[in-house]
Amino acid sequence: xxRSLIKLILISILFFxxxxxxxxxxxxxxxxxxxxxxGVVYDKGSRDYLPEYRLYVYGCPVTGLYVAGYLDNNGEIIxxxxxxxxxxxxxxxxGDITLDKFGGSFIQFNQQQRxxxxxxxxxxxxxxxxxxxxxxxxxxxxTLTGNGTSGPYYLSYTPVxxxxxxxxxxxxxxxxDEYELDYLTGRITFKEPLKRYEEAKVSYMYQPTGxxxxxxxxxxxxxxxxxxxxxxxxxxxxxxxxxxxxxxINLIPGSQLAGVLNIxxxxxxxxxxNEIDMSKIRGQRDSEDIAYEGRIKVGSPLNxxxxxxxxxxxxxxxxxxxxxxxxxSLQSLEGRWQVNPRIYITGEIEYSHDNPGNDPGKIxxxxxxxxxxxxxxxxxxxxxxLHFQHKDRGDDLVYLPTGEDIKTFSVTYSYHNNNSWVLSxxxxxxxxxxxxxxxxxxxxxxxxxxxxxxxxxVETGLNLDLKYVEPLLPEAFPxxxxxxxxxxxxxxxxxGRVSIGGMELSEPDYTLHLQELSLKKYIKDDWLxxxxxxxxxxxxxxxxxxxxxxxxxxxxxxxxxxxNTMLExxxxxxxxxxxxxxxxxxxxxxxNYNENSEFIEKNITGKIDxxxxxxxxxxLTRKVFKENGPxxxxxxxxxxxxxxxxxKLNFSLESPLPVNDFKDSVIRLELILxx
Numbered sequence: 001x002x003r004s005l006i007k008l009i010l011i012s013i014l015f016f017x018x019x020x021x022x023x024x025x026x027x028x029x030x031x032x033x034x035x036x037x038x039g040v041v042y043d044k045g046s047r048d049y050l051p052e053y054r055l056y057v058y059g060c061p062v063t064g065l066y067v068a069g070y071l072d073n074n075g076e077i078i079x080x081x082x083x084x085x086x087x088x089x090x091x092x093x094x095g096d097i098t099l100d101k102f103g104g105s106f107i108q109f110n111q112q113q114r115x116x117x118x119x120x121x122x123x124x125x126x127x128x129x130x131x132x133x134x135x136x137x138x139x140x141x142x143t144l145t146g147n148g149t150s151g152p153y154y155l156s157y158t159p160v161x162x163x164x165x166x167x168x169x170x171x172x173x174x175x176x177d178e179y180e181l182d183y184l185t186g187r188i189t190f191k192e193p194l195k196r197y198e199e200a201k202v203s204y205m206y207q208p209t210g211x212x213x214x215x216x217x218x219x220x221x222x223x224x225x226x227x228x229x230x231x232x233x234x235x236x237x238x239x240x241x242x243x244x245x246x247x248x249i250n251l252i253p254g255s256q257l258a259g260v261l262n263i264x265x266x267x268x269x270x271x272x273x274n275e276i277d278m279s280k281i282r283g284q285r286d287s288e289d290i291a292y293e294g295r296i297k298v299g300s301p302l303n304x305x306x307x308x309x310x311x312x313x314x315x316x317x318x319x320x321x322x323x324x325x326x327x328x329s330l331q332s333l334e335g336r337w338q339v340n341p342r343i344y345i346t347g348e349i350e351y352s353h354d355n356p357g358n359d360p361g362k363i364x365x366x367x368x369x370x371x372x373x374x375x376x377x378x379x380x381x382x383x384x385x386l387h388f389q390h391k392d393r394g395d396d397l398v399y400l401p402t403g404e405d406i407k408t409f410s411v412t413y414s415y416h417n418n419n420s421w422v423l424s425x426x427x428x429x430x431x432x433x434x435x436x437x438x439x440x441x442x443x444x445x446x447x448x449x450x451x452x453x454x455x456x457x458v459e460t461g462l463n464l465d466l467k468y469v470e471p472l473l474p475e476a477f478p479x480x481x482x483x484x485x486x487x488x489x490x491x492x493x494x495x496g497r498v499s500i501g502g503m504e505l506s507e508p509d510y511t512l513h514l515q516e517l518s519l520k521k522y523i524k525d526d527w528l529x530x531x532x533x534x535x536x537x538x539x540x541x542x543x544x545x546x547x548x549x550x551x552x553x554x555x556x557x558x559x560x561x562x563x564n565t566m567l568e569x570x571x572x573x574x575x576x577x578x579x580x581x582x583x584x585x586x587x588x589x590x591x592n593y594n595e596n597s598e599f600i601e602k603n604i605t606g607k608i609d610x611x612x613x614x615x616x617x618x619x620l621t622r623k624v625f626k627e628n629g630p631x632x633x634x635x636x637x638x639x640x641x642x643x644x645x646x647x648k649l650n651f652s653l654e655s656p657l658p659v660n661d662f663k664d665s666v667i668r669l670e671l672i673l674x675x
Contacts, residue, residue, distance in 0.1 A: 003597050005400050008090070009526060010455070013270050015557050023213050024531065025059070025341070026220075027492050028059065028061050028161045029059050029060050029061055029212070030042075030057060030058070030059035030067075031057070031058055031059050032055050032056060032057040032058070032063060033055070034053065034054050034055035034056050034071075035052075035055075035672065035673065036052075036053045036055065036672070036673040037052040037056055037245075037670045037671070037673075039213045039650075039668065039669045039670035040668075040669055041484055041666070041667070041668045041669075042416065043414075047285075048202060053071060054070065054071075054072050054073070055069060055070065055071040055072075055376050056068070056069075056070055057069055057070075058663040060296050061656065063493045064085055064086055064087050065083065065084070065085045066083065066084050066085075067070050067082075067103060067567065068080075068081075068083070069081035069082065075447070076669055078437070080096055080365050081094075081096055081114075082094075082095040082096050082097065082506045083095050086594045089120055089122060090118075090119070090120055091118070091119050091121070092116065092117070092118045092119075092448070093116060093117045094115075094116045095116075096112065096113070097113065097114070097115055097131070097522070098113050099113065099119050099131065099217070099219075101117075101129065101131075101134070101221055101234065102131070102221065102236050102260075103218050103234070103236075103260060103294050104234075104260035104275050104277050105275055105277070105291075105293040105655075106277045106279075106293070106312065106318050107258055107277050107279060107318045107319065109137045109261060109430065110138065110139045110140075111135055111136075111137065111139060111208075111619040112135075112136045112137050112139065112205065113133035113134060113135050113136055113197050114133060114134055114136055114418060115131065115132050115133025115134060115217065116131065116132060116133070117129060117130070117131040118130055118131075119221075124225060124227075124521045125224065125225055126223070126224045126225075127221070127223045127224075128216075128221065128222055129220070129221040130219070130221070131147055131217070131218065131221075132216070132217065132218045132219075133216070133217055133218075134160075134214065134215070135207075135208055135214075135215040135216070135238070135268070135437075137155070137161045137164065137205035137207055137208070138205065138206055138207075138335070139203075139204075139205050139207060140155075140156070140157055140203070140204055140206060140270045141202070141203045141204075141636055142155065142156055142201075142202055142206070142259040142557035143199050143200070143201050143202075144188070144194070144202060145197060145198070145199055146193070146194030146195050146196055146197060146198040146199070146200070147194070147196060147592070148193060148194075148195060148196045149193050149194070149270075149394075150190045150191070150192070150194065150236050151187075151188060151189035151190055151194070152187045152188065152189050153187075153188050153189070153194070153200075154184070154185070154187055154415065155188065155202060155204065155206075155577075157183075157186070157206040158184060158185060158210065158211075159183055159184050159186075159206060159207050159211045160181065160183040160184075160186055160204050160205070160206050161183070161204070161205045161206060161208065162183050163209060163601075164204050164205035165181060165201070165203065165204040165205075165672075166199065166203045166204070167181075167188075167200060167201075167202050168199045168201040168202075168203075169190075169194075169198075169199075169201075170198075174190075176195045177191070178192070179191060180188065181327070187461065188202070189551075191580075193273070208320070208321070209240050209254065212241060212242070213239060213240035213241055213242055213243065213253050213254075214237070214239060214240070214242075215240050215241075215320075216238070216239050216242050217236060217237070218236065218239075219234060219235060219236030219237070220234065220235050220236070220617075221233070221234040222234075225603065227265055228267050228446040229263075229264070229265050230262070230263075230265075230266075231262065231263050231264075232260075232261070232262040233242045233260070234258070234259065234260050235257075235258070235259040236254045236257075236258055236259075237258070238254075238255065238319075238320055239253075239255045239256075240253035240254045240255065240283070240320075241253065246579055249539040252283045253281060254281065254282065254283030254284060254320045255281070255282050255317065255320075256279060256280065256281045256282075256320050257279075257280045258277065258278060258279045258280070259277070260275065260278075260454075261274070261275070261276045261280045262274065262275050263362065266459070267299075268301065269298065269299060270296075270297070270298055271295070271297040272293040272294065273293075273294060273295050273296075274292075274293075274470075275292065275293045275294065276288065276290060276291070276292050276408075277292075277316075277318075277447045278290050279291075279316055279317060279318060279419065279663035280289065280382040281317050281320065283320070283322075283388055285317075287314060287315045287316070287317045287325065288430070288669045289313030289314065289315035289316035289317075289325070290311075290313050290316060291310075291311060291312045291313060291316050292309065292310070292311040293309070293311075293316075294308070294309050295307065295308040295309070295542070297415045302336065302338040302344070303336060303337055303338055304335065304336055305333075305334075305335045306332075306333070306334045306335065307331075307332070307333050308330075308331070308332040308333075308334070309330070309331055309332075309492050310328060310329070310330040310352075310427070311328070311329055311330075312326060312327050312328040312329075312356065313327060313356060314327045314356060314359065315324070315354075315532050319464075323454035324397065324593060325359065327354050327355065327356050328354060328356065329352060329353055329354075329355075329356035329503050330350065330351070330352035330354075330404075331350070331351055331352075332348070332349065332350040332351075333348070333349045333350075334346075334347070334348045334349075335347050335348075340342040341377075342376060342377040342378075343374070343375065343377070344374075344375050345372070345373065345374050345375070346371075346372075346373045346375075347371065347372045347373070348369065348370070348371040349369070349370055350367075350368065350369040350373075351366070351367075351368045351369075352365075352366065352367050352368075353365065353366040353367075363395050363396065363397060364396045365393075365394070365395045365403075366392075366393065366394065366395065366396075367391075367393040368390075368391070368392045368393070369389070369390070370388075370389070370390040371387070371388070371390075372387070372388045373385060373386070373387045373389075374386040374401060375419065380521060381415055381416055381417040382413070382414060382415040382416075383413075383414055384411070384413050385410075385412040385414075386409075386410075386411055387408075387409070387410045387411075387412070388408070388409050389406075389407070389408050390405075390406070390407045390448070391405070391406045391407075391410075392404075392405045394433050400435070401433040401434065402433060402434050403433045403434075404430060404431060404432050404433060405430070405431040405433070406428060406429070406430050406431075407428060407429050408426055408427070408428035408429075409426070409427050409428070410424055410425065410426035411424070411425050412424040413427075415568075418453050418454065419451075419453045419454060420450075420451070420452045420453075420454060421450070421451050421453075422448075422449065422450045423447075423449045423450075424446075424447070424448040424449070425445075425446070425447055425448050426444075426445070426446040426447075426448075427443075427444075427445055427446075428443070428444050428445075428446070429442075429443050429444075429481070430442055430443075430444065431472075432458070432661075438473070439471070439473055439476035439477070440471075441471065441472040441473065441476075442469050442470055442471045442472055443469075443470045443472070444467055444468065444469050444470070445467070445468045445470075446465070446466065446468075447464070447465075447466045447467075448464065448465050448466075449462075449463070449464045450462065450463045450464070450588050451463075457491055457492045458489075458490070458491055458492075459488075459489075459490040459491075459492065459499075459654075460488070460489055460490075461486075461489075461501075462485075462486070462487050462488075463484070463485070463486040463487075464483075464484075464485055464486075465483060465484040465485075466481065466482075467482040467483070468480075468481050468482045469481075469482065480508070481506070482505070482506055482507050482508070483504070484505045484506075485504040485636060486502075486503045487499075487502060487503075487507075488501035489500055490502070492494040495521065495522035496520055496521035496522060497519075497520045498518070498519050498520075498633070499516075499517075499518050500515075500516070500517050501515075501516045501518075501561040502514045502515040502516055502671075509540055509541050510538070510539070510540050511536075511538070511539040511540070512533070512536070512537070512538055513536070513537045513539075514534070514536050514537075514541075515534070515535045516532065516534050516535075517534075517556045518530070518531065518532040518533075519532075523669060525558070526557055526558050526559055527555065527556070527557055528552075528555070528556045528558075529554070529555050530552075530553070530555075531551075531552070531553050531554075532552045532553075533549070533550070534549070534551075534552075535547055535548070535549050535550075535589075536548045536549075536550075548568060548570060548571075549571040550568070550569070550570045550571070551568070551569060551570075551571070552566070552567070552568040552569075553566070553567050553568075554567075560571050560584065561582055561583070561584045562581075562582070562583040562584070563580070563581070563582060564579075564580075564581040564583075565578070565580045565581070566578055566579055574596065574597050575595065575596050575597075576593065576594075577593060577594045577595065578592075578593050579591060579593070586608060586609030587607065587608040587609070587613060588606070588607040588608070589604075589605075589606050590603075590605045590606075591603070591604050592604075592605075599623055599624060600623070600624045601621065601622070601624075602621070602622045602623075603615065603619065603620070603621045603622075603625045604619065604620050605618070605619040605620075606618050606619070613639040614639070614640070614641050614642075615639070615641075615642070616635075616638075616639050616640075617636075617638040617639075617640075618636065618637050618638070619634070619635065619636040619637075620636075621635075621636075635653075635654075636652065636653065636654045637652065637653040637655075638650070638651070638652040639651045639652075646673055647671070647672070647673050648671075649669075649670070649671055649672070650668065650669070650671075650672055651668070651669050651670075652666075652667070652668045653666070653667050653668075654666045
């Protein structure tokens with residue numbers, strides 16, 4: 001009760017201050033932006049009082065002190081708080097700080113924490129700092145794949161911190177009433193079923209250790225610079241501590257002690273970069289090992305040789321959230337030689353494997369790459385590239401090996417000016433190491449070409465990819481030709497454009513034929529018309545997709561009443577959609593129609609500005625399912641009165657039709673301040 005009262009008083013002071021003086025807090029050199037809402041909502045018989053707010057407050061109340069934070073009624077009184085103070089060589093940070101000064105290439109943080117960092121530094125020479133923080137949550141993002149139902153689906157980590165989630169479907173962020181998430185179990189269901197293989201992305205923050213422990217961080221940092229040398233050492237520890245009243249726990253609290261040492265040297269002709277990471281983890285699992293990354297580069301930007309080395313030990317685990325090690329040993333050599341101003345050569349050799357401990361009982365997987373390129377600038381608009389590449393990946397099994405070996409050589413000619421042309425010819429060999437897949441071994445010859453050409457009123461685009469495959473074992477499969485052809489031919493005429501295009505694609509077990517015809521035409525000064533016809537046919541083993549024809553038309557009339565209309569349909573009658581929009585002055589009327597194999601949805605919306613400050617909007621939607629499922633009728637009514645640039649009054653009603661019970665409706669009355 002006291003907490004809610006403090007929020008109400010604080011937000012009321014900010015509301016009336018902003019209404020009088022704008023975005024500044026007089027006398028304190030502080031500013032804020034965001035939205036404040038006062039109002040009441042009636043929803044299905046219940047009544048909720050506001051305010052709702054999300055404000056960002058920031059500024060420098062005293063010299064050297066910067067303060068920033070969010071005021072949010074869904075979180076704490078002050079959320080996202082950050083403050084910093086600097087005075088000469090001393091600097092301090094408090095609040096929701098970042099730990100970007102700690103960690104390294106192998107140990108990185110993906111979390112939010114609240115604490116402090118204090119440092120003493122001599123700019124450009126030396127810095128010494130210490131940090132301590134409580135981990136608020138771990139950031140996570142995962143993709144859910146639909147199975148044709150609303151769910152339930154389950155997130156991988158729990159408990160989820162309330163309000164931290166963001167659910168995206170079809171590129172659109174869903175509203176809270178479009179899904180239901182159980183924060184304790186990670187169980188999520190959708191209002192509309194998630195179609196088979198449809199994906200939904202969920203970003204959220206979860207409590208580490210399943211919420212049974214609190215996790216704390218503490219760290220020390222030393223860094224220095226002397227002439228061309230830069231060194232940095234940071235040592236830190238994560239530690240889980242039981243809650244004050246955790247109940248019965250069958251888990252062991254975890255801890256991680258880690259250190260990162262960087263030693264770098266740079267001048268005009270030499271770069272020497274080194275990093276060593278150490279990680280020691282105790283708890284549900286025990287591990288201790290090191291990781292190393294280094295490179296040395298000799299030469300100039302045009303002529304150089306660079307050697308690189310990466311090592312991750314067999315017992316190196318980078319965080320308490322990781323469940324297993326990812327060992328790696330990698331070596332690389334790269335070089336560049338500028339023969340003359342028009343010719344240069346690059347080369348690269350790389351080899352890696354996943355058994356850096358040389359464990360004789362482990363199957364070792366490896367990858368190697370060899371590459372040599374030559375560049376010749378023929379003229380101001382053209383060049384030639386010769387490229388040899390050898391990729392090899394597999395394992396050390398003698399009797400049942402896996403992997404593949406690919407060698408290719410290509411020649412590419414490129415010309416770019418007003419018109420462009422690229423031609424590439426490639427010869428290659430692919431070998432499968434698996435005994436059961438050796439029938440797939442083959443040579444291949446590939447030709448790729450693209451042409452963009454314009455002359456007077458004609459535009460031409462052509463992309464060609466031909467691949468001729470020859471099996472090494474003649475009895476394995478017959479020679480075949482895979483191809484992809486894309487084309488577009490357009491003619492420009494007075495106030496318009498007509499074009500024909502399409503694509504022909506042939507791959508093993510799949511063929512696609514696509515043709516398009518489109519027209520764009522301005523009629524006088526009032527009409528713009530667009531027409532498009534499309535025919536598509538897919539062929540695959542055991543079936544034929546059959547031809548699918550689509551037509552789309554759009555017209556815009558720029559007259560006293562502006563008309564914007566669109567209609568799209570396939571000739572099979574499975575999908576249709578369209579709209580008609582009429583606009584005159586401050587009034588707008590929109591009709592929408594959407595039909596597919598499952599339902600038909602119709603919508604009409606009207607908007608009008610009664611005065612410069614009063615706006616009115618009403619909508620009616622009808623959704624009819626063709627098979628099983630309830631029909632849905634709804635109406636919406638919205639009125640907006642804007643008093644000035646920041647304050648407005650909203651009244652809205654959303655209700656099913658017919659309204660048999662008024663409690664089924666949602667009525668919202670809000671006084672909104674946008675600052």
